[in-house]
Amino acid sequence: MHIEIDRDVCIGAGQCALTAPGVFTQDDDGFSMLIPGREDGGGDPMVGEAARACPVGAITVKESGT
Structure with a gap:
């Protein structure tokens, strides 16, 4: 799996950190x-x-290999 965060788009809502705190x-x-x-x-x-x-x-x- 490959994860990207577009920091130009991010507004800091924090929903990712609340949903998957072990990753974000x-x-x-x-x-x-x-x-x-x-x-x-x-x-x-x-x-x-x-x-x-x-x-x-x-x-x-993105899943690995895609």
């Missing part, structure tokens, strides 16, 4: 970021739901 967090400015070492999602089943929960669509999740 927020930086000091409140914008979303991946937890270091969890860039591949770590098999967390909530990653896709976190991407869907983003109100501005700043998160893209």
